[in-house]
Amino acid sequence: MIELEGLTKRYGEKVAVDHLTFTVRPGIVTGFLGPNGAGKSTTMRMILGLDRPTAGDVRIDGRHYEQLKDPLTSIGALLDAKAVHGGRSAYNHLLCLAQSNGIPARRVAEVLDAVGLTAVARKKAKGFSYGMGQRLGIAGALLGDPRILMFDEPVNGLDPEGIHWIRNLMKSMATQGRTVFVSSHLMSEMALTAEHLVVIGQGRLLADTSMADFIRQHSRAYVRIRTPQRERLLDVLHEGGITVVETGGGALEVEGGKAERIGELAARNGIVLHELSPQQASLEEAFMRLTAESVEYHAHAEPTARVPQDWGAGWKGA
DSSP states (O other): OEEEEEEEEEETTEEEEEEEEEEEOTTSEEEEEOOTTSSHHHHHHHHTTSSOOSEEEEEETTBOGGGOSSGGGTEEEESOTTOSOTTSBHHHHHHHHHHHTTOOTHHHHHHHHHTTOGGGTTSBGGGOOHHHHHHHHHHHHHTTOOSEEEEESTTTTOOHHHHHHHHHHHHHHHHTTOEEEEEOSOHHHHHHHOSEEEEEETTEEEEEEEHHHHHHHHSOEEEEEEOSOHHHHHHHHHHTTOOOEEOGGGOEEEESSOHHHHHHHHHHTTOOOSEEEEEEOOHHHHHHHHHGGGOSSOOOOOOOOOOOTTTTTTOOOO
16 A cells, blocks of 8 residues: 655655645555646655655555665665666566576566567566566566566556456456556556556646546546437437537537436437437547646647748749
Protein backbone atom coordinates (compact mmCIF):
# COMPACT_ATOMS: atom_id res chain seq x y z
CA MET A 1 0.00 0.00 0.00
CA ILE A 2 1.18 3.51 -0.82
CA GLU A 3 -0.08 6.36 1.40
CA LEU A 4 0.29 10.05 0.59
CA GLU A 5 -0.69 12.71 3.11
CA GLY A 6 -0.50 16.39 2.23
CA LEU A 7 2.39 15.68 -0.15
CA THR A 8 3.76 18.93 -1.55
CA LYS A 9 6.71 19.83 -3.76
CA ARG A 10 7.79 23.36 -4.66
CA TYR A 11 10.54 24.47 -7.01
CA GLY A 12 10.99 28.10 -6.08
CA GLU A 13 7.67 29.80 -6.83
CA LYS A 14 6.44 26.81 -8.84
CA VAL A 15 4.18 24.38 -6.97
CA ALA A 16 4.56 21.04 -8.76
CA VAL A 17 2.58 18.96 -6.25
CA ASP A 18 0.02 20.62 -4.01
CA HIS A 19 -1.07 18.86 -0.80
CA LEU A 20 -1.86 15.48 -2.36
CA THR A 21 -3.60 12.99 -0.10
CA PHE A 22 -4.67 9.57 -1.37
CA THR A 23 -4.02 5.86 -0.83
CA VAL A 24 -3.08 3.26 -3.44
CA ARG A 25 -4.55 0.01 -2.18
CA PRO A 26 -3.60 -3.60 -2.90
CA GLY A 27 -5.66 -5.98 -4.99
CA ILE A 28 -6.56 -3.60 -7.82
CA VAL A 29 -4.80 -1.71 -10.60
CA THR A 30 -4.88 2.01 -9.79
CA GLY A 31 -4.43 4.38 -12.72
CA PHE A 32 -2.70 7.73 -12.22
CA LEU A 33 -3.88 10.37 -14.69
CA GLY A 34 -3.26 14.04 -15.30
CA PRO A 35 -2.37 16.47 -18.12
CA ASN A 36 1.26 17.18 -18.98
CA GLY A 37 2.83 19.12 -16.14
CA ALA A 38 0.22 17.95 -13.62
CA GLY A 39 2.88 16.58 -11.24
CA LYS A 40 2.56 12.83 -11.85
CA SER A 41 6.26 12.11 -12.38
CA THR A 42 7.25 14.33 -9.46
CA THR A 43 4.81 12.48 -7.24
CA MET A 44 6.22 9.11 -8.28
CA ARG A 45 9.77 10.34 -7.70
CA MET A 46 8.87 11.43 -4.17
CA ILE A 47 7.33 8.02 -3.47
CA LEU A 48 10.70 6.47 -4.33
CA GLY A 49 12.73 9.02 -2.39
CA LEU A 50 14.28 10.50 -5.55
CA ASP A 51 12.84 13.92 -4.72
CA ARG A 52 12.38 15.22 -1.18
CA PRO A 53 8.92 16.65 -0.40
CA THR A 54 8.65 20.29 0.61
CA ALA A 55 5.87 19.26 2.95
CA GLY A 56 3.69 16.26 3.70
CA ASP A 57 4.51 12.59 3.90
CA VAL A 58 4.52 9.45 1.75
CA ARG A 59 4.85 5.89 3.06
CA ILE A 60 5.26 2.47 1.49
CA ASP A 61 3.62 -0.18 3.64
CA GLY A 62 3.95 2.20 6.57
CA ARG A 63 7.60 3.16 6.04
CA HIS A 64 9.53 5.81 4.15
CA TYR A 65 11.46 4.53 1.14
CA GLU A 66 14.84 5.11 2.80
CA GLN A 67 13.74 2.93 5.70
CA LEU A 68 13.20 -0.08 3.45
CA LYS A 69 15.81 -2.81 3.68
CA ASP A 70 16.48 -4.18 0.19
CA PRO A 71 13.85 -1.83 -1.33
CA LEU A 72 13.44 -3.82 -4.57
CA THR A 73 11.84 -6.60 -2.54
CA SER A 74 9.21 -4.12 -1.29
CA ILE A 75 8.53 -1.92 -4.32
CA GLY A 76 9.53 -2.33 -7.95
CA ALA A 77 9.29 0.66 -10.26
CA LEU A 78 9.79 1.70 -13.86
CA LEU A 79 10.09 5.47 -14.22
CA ASP A 80 12.62 5.84 -17.01
CA ALA A 81 13.46 3.02 -19.41
CA LYS A 82 16.71 4.76 -20.37
CA ALA A 83 18.08 4.77 -16.81
CA VAL A 84 20.44 1.90 -17.65
CA HIS A 85 24.23 1.76 -18.00
CA GLY A 86 24.51 1.35 -21.77
CA GLY A 87 27.78 -0.55 -21.53
CA ARG A 88 26.28 -3.34 -19.46
CA SER A 89 24.43 -6.31 -20.83
CA ALA A 90 20.82 -6.82 -19.83
CA TYR A 91 21.91 -9.73 -17.64
CA ASN A 92 24.64 -7.76 -15.86
CA HIS A 93 22.38 -4.75 -15.34
CA LEU A 94 19.86 -6.93 -13.51
CA LEU A 95 22.61 -8.85 -11.69
CA CYS A 96 23.93 -5.61 -10.20
CA LEU A 97 20.45 -4.72 -9.00
CA ALA A 98 20.00 -8.20 -7.55
CA GLN A 99 23.30 -8.19 -5.69
CA SER A 100 22.63 -4.76 -4.17
CA ASN A 101 19.26 -5.92 -2.81
CA GLY A 102 20.07 -9.40 -1.57
CA ILE A 103 18.19 -11.09 -4.41
CA PRO A 104 19.41 -14.52 -5.61
CA ALA A 105 21.20 -14.43 -8.98
CA ARG A 106 18.87 -17.11 -10.37
CA ARG A 107 16.07 -14.53 -10.29
CA VAL A 108 17.80 -12.60 -13.11
CA ALA A 109 17.24 -15.38 -15.63
CA GLU A 110 13.64 -15.77 -14.45
CA VAL A 111 12.66 -12.16 -15.06
CA LEU A 112 14.54 -11.97 -18.36
CA ASP A 113 12.49 -14.94 -19.52
CA ALA A 114 9.29 -13.39 -18.14
CA VAL A 115 9.76 -10.21 -20.22
CA GLY A 116 10.98 -11.99 -23.35
CA LEU A 117 14.63 -10.85 -23.31
CA THR A 118 16.40 -14.18 -22.81
CA ALA A 119 17.73 -14.17 -26.39
CA VAL A 120 19.45 -10.79 -25.89
CA ALA A 121 20.45 -11.24 -22.25
CA ARG A 122 24.18 -10.88 -23.02
CA LYS A 123 23.82 -7.92 -25.38
CA LYS A 124 24.66 -4.39 -24.25
CA ALA A 125 21.69 -2.24 -23.35
CA LYS A 126 22.89 0.68 -25.51
CA GLY A 127 21.91 -1.33 -28.58
CA PHE A 128 18.35 -1.93 -27.38
CA SER A 129 15.32 -0.39 -29.04
CA TYR A 130 13.01 1.71 -26.86
CA GLY A 131 10.60 -1.21 -26.53
CA MET A 132 13.39 -3.55 -25.45
CA GLY A 133 14.48 -0.94 -22.92
CA GLN A 134 10.93 -0.87 -21.56
CA ARG A 135 10.99 -4.65 -21.15
CA LEU A 136 14.33 -4.45 -19.35
CA GLY A 137 12.94 -1.77 -17.03
CA ILE A 138 9.92 -3.93 -16.27
CA ALA A 139 12.26 -6.85 -15.56
CA GLY A 140 14.04 -4.66 -13.03
CA ALA A 141 10.73 -3.78 -11.37
CA LEU A 142 9.83 -7.49 -11.10
CA LEU A 143 13.27 -8.57 -9.92
CA GLY A 144 12.63 -8.53 -6.17
CA ASP A 145 9.15 -10.09 -6.49
CA PRO A 146 7.77 -7.02 -4.67
CA ARG A 147 4.35 -6.52 -3.14
CA ILE A 148 4.11 -3.08 -4.76
CA LEU A 149 4.65 -2.24 -8.44
CA MET A 150 4.76 1.27 -9.89
CA PHE A 151 4.99 2.02 -13.61
CA ASP A 152 5.24 5.33 -15.47
CA GLU A 153 4.11 4.96 -19.10
CA PRO A 154 4.91 1.21 -19.22
CA VAL A 155 3.53 0.59 -22.74
CA ASN A 156 5.66 3.22 -24.46
CA GLY A 157 7.57 1.65 -27.34
CA LEU A 158 5.90 -1.75 -27.00
CA ASP A 159 4.32 -3.55 -29.93
CA PRO A 160 0.70 -4.81 -29.69
CA GLU A 161 1.84 -8.15 -28.25
CA GLY A 162 3.91 -6.33 -25.64
CA ILE A 163 1.03 -4.04 -24.71
CA HIS A 164 -1.27 -7.03 -24.29
CA TRP A 165 1.38 -8.74 -22.16
CA ILE A 166 1.99 -5.82 -19.78
CA ARG A 167 -1.75 -5.23 -19.40
CA ASN A 168 -2.31 -8.84 -18.37
CA LEU A 169 0.77 -8.77 -16.15
CA MET A 170 -0.53 -5.80 -14.17
CA LYS A 171 -3.96 -7.38 -13.79
CA SER A 172 -2.38 -10.65 -12.69
CA MET A 173 -0.22 -8.89 -10.11
CA ALA A 174 -3.27 -7.14 -8.68
CA THR A 175 -5.22 -10.40 -8.57
CA GLN A 176 -2.41 -11.82 -6.42
CA GLY A 177 -3.11 -9.06 -3.89
CA ARG A 178 -0.26 -6.76 -4.89
CA THR A 179 -0.46 -2.98 -5.13
CA VAL A 180 -0.22 -1.81 -8.77
CA PHE A 181 0.08 1.92 -9.51
CA VAL A 182 0.40 2.93 -13.17
CA SER A 183 0.57 6.25 -15.00
CA SER A 184 -0.25 6.49 -18.69
CA HIS A 185 -1.40 8.99 -21.32
CA LEU A 186 -3.08 6.22 -23.33
CA MET A 187 -6.69 6.50 -22.20
CA SER A 188 -7.88 3.51 -24.20
CA GLU A 189 -5.25 1.33 -22.53
CA MET A 190 -5.98 2.69 -19.08
CA ALA A 191 -9.67 1.98 -19.56
CA LEU A 192 -8.82 -1.68 -20.22
CA THR A 193 -6.41 -2.00 -17.31
CA ALA A 194 -7.30 0.13 -14.28
CA GLU A 195 -10.18 -0.42 -11.86
CA HIS A 196 -9.54 2.68 -9.77
CA LEU A 197 -8.36 6.15 -10.79
CA VAL A 198 -6.43 8.94 -9.14
CA VAL A 199 -6.56 12.11 -11.27
CA ILE A 200 -4.53 15.25 -10.60
CA GLY A 201 -4.30 18.64 -12.28
CA GLN A 202 -1.77 21.38 -11.58
CA GLY A 203 -0.51 19.28 -8.68
CA ARG A 204 -3.90 19.02 -6.96
CA LEU A 205 -6.17 16.03 -6.49
CA LEU A 206 -9.18 16.13 -8.83
CA ALA A 207 -10.59 12.62 -8.40
CA ASP A 208 -10.00 9.46 -6.39
CA THR A 209 -12.66 6.99 -7.42
CA SER A 210 -13.48 3.80 -9.31
CA MET A 211 -13.19 3.75 -13.09
CA ALA A 212 -16.95 3.20 -13.48
CA ASP A 213 -17.89 6.05 -11.15
CA PHE A 214 -15.38 8.42 -12.77
CA ILE A 215 -16.83 7.90 -16.24
CA ARG A 216 -20.39 8.13 -14.95
CA GLN A 217 -19.75 11.36 -13.04
CA HIS A 218 -17.72 13.18 -15.67
CA SER A 219 -19.21 12.19 -19.00
CA ARG A 220 -22.47 12.26 -20.90
CA ALA A 221 -24.80 9.27 -20.97
CA TYR A 222 -27.55 9.06 -23.58
CA VAL A 223 -29.69 6.67 -25.61
CA ARG A 224 -29.37 6.53 -29.40
CA ILE A 225 -32.47 5.57 -31.41
CA ARG A 226 -33.08 4.78 -35.06
CA THR A 227 -36.53 4.07 -36.48
CA PRO A 228 -38.31 4.16 -39.85
CA GLN A 229 -41.28 5.76 -38.00
CA ARG A 230 -39.41 8.82 -36.91
CA GLU A 231 -42.27 11.35 -36.67
CA ARG A 232 -44.54 8.90 -34.89
CA LEU A 233 -41.85 8.10 -32.31
CA LEU A 234 -41.16 11.80 -31.76
CA ASP A 235 -44.85 12.35 -30.98
CA VAL A 236 -45.00 9.38 -28.59
CA LEU A 237 -41.85 10.41 -26.70
CA HIS A 238 -43.05 14.00 -26.48
CA GLU A 239 -46.36 12.81 -25.02
CA GLY A 240 -44.36 10.72 -22.54
CA GLY A 241 -42.41 13.76 -21.37
CA ILE A 242 -39.13 12.61 -22.93
CA THR A 243 -36.97 15.24 -24.61
CA VAL A 244 -35.41 14.12 -27.88
CA VAL A 245 -32.52 15.66 -29.81
CA GLU A 246 -32.39 15.06 -33.56
CA THR A 247 -28.86 14.35 -34.80
CA GLY A 248 -27.27 13.82 -38.17
CA GLY A 249 -27.62 10.54 -40.02
CA GLY A 250 -31.25 10.07 -39.05
CA ALA A 251 -30.54 9.15 -35.41
CA LEU A 252 -32.31 10.50 -32.34
CA GLU A 253 -30.73 10.98 -28.91
CA VAL A 254 -32.26 11.07 -25.45
CA GLU A 255 -30.19 12.22 -22.48
CA GLY A 256 -29.80 9.83 -19.54
CA GLY A 257 -30.56 6.15 -19.10
CA LYS A 258 -34.13 5.85 -20.40
CA ALA A 259 -33.68 2.94 -22.81
CA GLU A 260 -36.18 0.62 -21.08
CA ARG A 261 -38.92 3.25 -20.97
CA ILE A 262 -38.38 4.24 -24.61
CA GLY A 263 -38.54 0.58 -25.65
CA GLU A 264 -41.78 0.07 -23.73
CA LEU A 265 -43.39 3.17 -25.25
CA ALA A 266 -42.36 2.10 -28.75
CA ALA A 267 -43.71 -1.43 -28.25
CA ARG A 268 -46.98 -0.16 -26.79
CA ASN A 269 -47.52 2.03 -29.84
CA GLY A 270 -46.42 -0.50 -32.43
CA ILE A 271 -43.33 1.46 -33.46
CA VAL A 272 -40.47 -0.44 -35.09
CA LEU A 273 -36.99 0.34 -33.70
CA HIS A 274 -33.86 -0.39 -35.70
CA GLU A 275 -31.62 0.75 -32.86
CA LEU A 276 -32.09 1.41 -29.16
CA SER A 277 -28.65 1.62 -27.59
CA PRO A 278 -27.50 3.20 -24.34
CA GLN A 279 -24.28 5.17 -24.92
CA GLN A 280 -21.64 6.02 -22.33
CA ALA A 281 -18.81 8.38 -23.15
CA SER A 282 -15.25 7.11 -23.07
CA LEU A 283 -12.66 7.55 -20.32
CA GLU A 284 -10.92 10.04 -22.61
CA GLU A 285 -13.98 12.27 -22.82
CA ALA A 286 -14.55 12.08 -19.07
CA PHE A 287 -10.88 12.92 -18.44
CA MET A 288 -10.96 15.87 -20.86
CA ARG A 289 -14.06 17.30 -19.21
CA LEU A 290 -12.63 17.05 -15.70
CA THR A 291 -9.17 18.41 -16.51
CA ALA A 292 -10.14 21.12 -19.01
CA GLU A 293 -9.32 23.89 -16.52
CA SER A 294 -6.09 22.21 -15.36
CA VAL A 295 -4.27 21.91 -18.67
CA GLU A 296 -1.03 23.88 -18.52
CA TYR A 297 -0.04 23.64 -22.18
CA HIS A 298 -2.76 24.38 -24.74
CA ALA A 299 -2.25 23.56 -28.41
CA HIS A 300 -4.07 25.52 -31.09
CA ALA A 301 -4.75 24.99 -34.76
CA GLU A 302 -1.85 25.91 -36.99
CA PRO A 303 -2.31 29.54 -38.05
CA THR A 304 -2.94 30.20 -41.70
CA ALA A 305 0.21 31.34 -43.45
CA ARG A 306 0.18 35.08 -44.03
CA VAL A 307 1.71 36.60 -47.15
CA PRO A 308 3.83 39.68 -46.37
CA GLN A 309 2.24 42.86 -47.65
CA ASP A 310 5.25 43.67 -49.78
CA TRP A 311 5.29 40.19 -51.32
CA GLY A 312 5.92 40.58 -55.00
CA ALA A 313 6.06 44.35 -54.77
CA GLY A 314 8.66 44.44 -57.49
CA TRP A 315 7.11 41.61 -59.53
CA LYS A 316 6.88 42.54 -63.19
CA GLY A 317 5.60 39.28 -64.54
CA ALA A 318 7.10 37.12 -67.25
